[in-house]
Amino acid sequence: MNVFIEVENIKCGGCVNSIKSNLLKIDQVDDVEISIEENTIFVTGLVQKSAILSKLNELGYPEKGTNSVLKKAKSYVNCAIGKLNE
Template sequence: MEQQFVVENIKCGGCMSSIKTALLKLEGVAEVSIDKEIDTVTVTGTMNREDVVNKLNDLGYPEKGNNTLIRKAKSYVNCAIGRMTEND
């Protein structure tokens, strides 16, 4: 099953790296692809949609229309972490 999420706050490859790493740890997630240009995260597998939405919220990348200042701040932190780990 493939599910697509239109999200906020994807700024760079660091963001994409953090999102992909975190979502691949969720039960049932087999593949994650991200299109930064249109702010979409596509997840393939047998995962629960709510689990993916909750993880994206926790990371600071909520679905469009659900952004808050705290989520935006979280996205900057996860962006920085993603930048550090994508160069490993």
């Protein structure tokens, strides 16, 4: 099952790095493609959309239309972590 999600809070390469590295840790995720410009994520693999959404929410990158101040704050922290690991 491939999963396509429009998300909030993707700002830069640090965000992309953090999202990709965390999603690839989920069992049966084969590949992750992220568009900063479109705020979209495309996941290839035999994984449920709910598992992807759960991890994205945890990281501060919720599905489009479900953002909050707390999720924005989490995204800044994970963005910084992603920048450190580039």
